[in-house]
Amino acid sequence: MSQQATIQTVLDYPIVPVFYNPDPNICLGVFNACYAGGIRAFEFTNRGENALESFKFLQRTAKDFPGYILGAGTVLNERDAEAFIEAGASFIVSPCFIESVSDTCYQNKIPYMPGCMTVKEVHYAMESGCEIIKVFPGEVLGTSFVKAVKAVFPKVQLMVTGGVSPTKESLSSWFSAGVAAVGMGSLLFKKEWLEGRKFDALEEAVAKCFQYLK
16 A cells, blocks of 8 residues: 555544554454454554564454555664564554654655654654654643644644543544544553453444544
């Protein structure tokens, strides 16, 4: 998928799961449930020793789902960026702007979505060519930060991660503030659902989120 097609997928399906689990079977169950619920862009975070192998496993699975793209999150250095891109990552996400990761993504024509928490950081990311910028941590910055940034940079595409709940109230507050997409992690993936392999409950929760957006 081209860089612009990847960006458009995130904007068209603006709920992006942010997920990692050491159990590949749980990863697969979550991955499938999210697609069934309407997700088309999935961020698998680099937070465990076997993260890359699990990513490769999901990437092979993604080929069976039309339009499903898989990106890598919590990428902190050039080495990991190259490894995940080689494994098929459609986009790369970091908690902050990392020059070497940005350069690697640019060279490979892969969208880079760095975390920013100041207006200066957002501006720098924009100047560096980032088309979707991650507002992180969302629970610290809040919707007022998004509104302030959008007032200065009305065309910037922001994706908030952290503090987003799978509820109508939470989604409404963030999208009304001006975000283009949201990333959802632990608030979406309830511990009891994962432990009990209740992937149907996850699918239903995701589907409800898209209903709220409509």
